[in-house]
Amino acid sequence: MPDDPPAARVIGGDHDARFVAVPTPTISSATEGPHWWRVTALQPIAATDAPQLVLQTPYLNAVEAWLPGQAMPVRRAMLGRDADRRYSTRALVVPLPKGLAAGQHVDLRIDVRSSLPMRLAIEPLSEVHRKDLVHVGWRAAVLAALLVIAILALGLWIGIGERSYGFLMVTLLAQVFCLVTIGGELRAVPWLADLLGADPRTSRLFGFVSAIASISFIAHYLDLPKRQPGLMRVLHGCNAVLAALLLVTFVSGAAIIATIGNLAVLVATAAVFAASVVGSWRGQRPAYFLLVAWLPMLLLVILHVGERLGLWINPDWVDVAFPAGFALAGLVLTVGLADNIQQLRRDRDQASRLATFDALTGAMSRPATSERLEAAVADARRSGLPLSLVFFDVDHFKHINDKHGHRIGDECLRIIALRTRNRLRRYDQFGRWGGDEMLVILPDTRLAEARGVAENLRSAINCRPLSIEGRLLQATLSLGVAELAPDEDASSLLVRADTALYTSKAAGRDRVSGHAVGSVTQEQKALLPR
Numbered sequence: 001m002p003d004d005p006p007a008a009r010v011i012g013g014d015h016d017a018r019f020v021a022v023p024t025p026t027i028s029s030a031t032e033g034p035h036w037w038r039v040t041a042l043q044p045i046a047a048t049d050a051p052q053l054v055l056q057t058p059y060l061n062a063v064e065a066w067l068p069g070q071a072m073p074v075r076r077a078m079l080g081r082d083a084d085r086r087y088s089t090r091a092l093v094v095p096l097p098k099g100l101a102a103g104q105h106v107d108l109r110i111d112v113r114s115s116l117p118m119r120l121a122i123e124p125l126s127e128v129h130r131k132d133l134v135h136v137g138w139r140a141a142v143l144a145a146l147l148v149i150a151i152l153a154l155g156l157w158i159g160i161g162e163r164s165y166g167f168l169m170v171t172l173l174a175q176v177f178c179l180v181t182i183g184g185e186l187r188a189v190p191w192l193a194d195l196l197g198a199d200p201r202t203s204r205l206f207g208f209v210s211a212i213a214s215i216s217f218i219a220h221y222l223d224l225p226k227r228q229p230g231l232m233r234v235l236h237g238c239n240a241v242l243a244a245l246l247l248v249t250f251v252s253g254a255a256i257i258a259t260i261g262n263l264a265v266l267v268a269t270a271a272v273f274a275a276s277v278v279g280s281w282r283g284q285r286p287a288y289f290l291l292v293a294w295l296p297m298l299l300l301v302i303l304h305v306g307e308r309l310g311l312w313i314n315p316d317w318v319d320v321a322f323p324a325g326f327a328l329a330g331l332v333l334t335v336g337l338a339d340n341i342q343q344l345r346r347d348r349d350q351a352s353r354l355a356t357f358d359a360l361t362g363a364m365s366r367p368a369t370s371e372r373l374e375a376a377v378a379d380a381r382r383s384g385l386p387l388s389l390v391f392f393d394v395d396h397f398k399h400i401n402d403k404h405g406h407r408i409g410d411e412c413l414r415i416i417a418l419r420t421r422n423r424l425r426r427y428d429q430f431g432r433w434g435g436d437e438m439l440v441i442l443p444d445t446r447l448a449e450a451r452g453v454a455e456n457l458r459s460a461i462n463c464r465p466l467s468i469e470g471r472l473l474q475a476t477l478s479l480g481v482a483e484l485a486p487d488e489d490a491s492s493l494l495v496r497a498d499t500a501l502y503t504s505k506a507a508g509r510d511r512v513s514g515h516a517v518g519s520v521t522q523e524q525k526a527l528l529p530r
């Protein structure tokens with residue numbers, strides 16, 4: 001009965017003809033305010049099992065139950081003085097101490113303040129306790145999981161500075177508040193329940209914040225502005241609507257706000273689903289994670305919103321599956337974000353490898369060689385250990401290129417680099433300075449020993465021809481060696497090794513020359529290839 005005649009007249013039977021039978025044991029009203037419902041026993045309900053009238057998902061609804069033969073109603077609500085704390089917040093429980101004879105009824109005056117339908121059942125007390133225990137255990141586990149994942153996301157946000165984790169954290173925290181407000185667990189914190197719990201706008205506000213944050217998270221996570229700008233526009237639209245509704249909620253509690261919000265969430269959910277399907281199709285790894293996280297949530301959100309819009313009634317398990325789905329989604333997305341970061345790290349390492357090593361020869365690139373040389377000079381100064389340098393160049397390499405072509409020339413450089421590396425110690429460093437010029441840094445090595453190494457390198461090349469594509473090419477090296485002098489810097493050492501190299505060239509090539517310690521003129525430094 002959608003209005004509120006005086007209780008005495010309803011119970012007295014004056015309005016019996018106005019009650020309309022409903023097909024399912026579900027109490028839901030399109031409008032807020034007091035409504036009358038009548039629960040009639042079609043068969044006798046014995047008092048022996050201590051039967052209880054159970055009204056699930058009450059949220060803000062307050063119930064007055066008028067039992068047969070009782071002059072005063074039993075009042076029940078989730079919060080406030082009518083809350084019965086012997087039971088969980090799963091349902092309002094009204095005892096039927098005398099059971100019900102067939103045809104007897106209980107009249108319910110329900111002050112409707114929630115659009116959530118209440119499922120109604122009559123259960124023995126033992127069953128009520130059993131379901132309460134399951135409910136409390138399950139909800140505690142899921143809420144704790146959500147909080148832990150939110151804290152994890154906060155830590156990763158602060159630690160790594162990845163904004164997506166911030167959005168994820170806000171989504172999860174707002175969802176926790178939304179769940180404990182609607183689910184009633186908020187009453188465990190009386191002052192918070194007094195402050196926020198009785199206002200239907202509280203759950204809406206948290207719901208809107210959660211929806212906005214999750215849309216922002218997904219847009220960021222899937223890089224939608226760049227990859228799928230069309231769907232991004234749809235999500236922007238949804239977020240704009242939700243943000244407007246969020247602001248309006250501060251001044252109005254009209255039910256239409258929730259309805260529009262639910263529709264915006266439905267549209268956004270469909271857009272997210274489309275974005276993750278398209279992303280997966282294109283082989284985007286984050287889209288796979290989102291799909292795994294979102295598919296169960298998608299189904300649950302549709303079920304949930306459909307019920308709130310009054311389109312259908314959900315089975316009991318949806319109440320539990322909804323927060324569990326959120327926890328699962330949060331976990332999968334946290335792992336997905338970590339995977340993203342791992343991928344970024346791999347890309348960065350790859351880029352750094354490419355910058356450090358020369359692609360053709362596998363030797364260090366020139367900037368890396370230069371850096372290592374500076375570091376080796378600094379180390380030698382600090383430790384007092386000797387340091388030597390071998391600078392070498394392939395003889396008449398231009399001729400090899402001209403005669404056999406650039407491709408063979410490349411292969412020639414690759415083989416020379418390979419033979420060189422094989423003759424060096426583990427802690428020696430080898431770089432390509434440019435063209436056919438190579439540099440070897442020999443820590444803890446005196447000039448005489450370095451000359452030996454250089455001779456070794458020379459014979460590694462001229463001992464046998466290079467075999468390339470069925471051709472045998474005879475190559476030789478000219479090498480210059482220098483040892484770091486006290487107070488000498490890296491560029492001066494390099495100049496002296498280069499000078500020694502040119503001494504070898506001038507003396508007829510295929511030989512090693514050493515440069516004795518002495519100052520290098522600015523003129524000589526300027527000659528060094530840069």
Ligand SMILES: Nc1nc2c(ncn2[C@@H]2O[C@H](COP(=O)(O)OP(=O)(O)OP(=O)(O)O)[C@@H](O)[C@H]2O)c(=O)[nH]1
Binds near residue numbers: 405
């Ligand atoms: N195939 C190939 N050739 C290169 C590469 N980089 C530079 N060169 C060539 O290497 C040659 C270097 O010649 P130079 O060192 O100036 O002269 P050279 O012929 O080796 O003569 P000397 O050094 O005086 O014995 C040039 O012809 C460059 O074009 C490369 O990566 N691959």
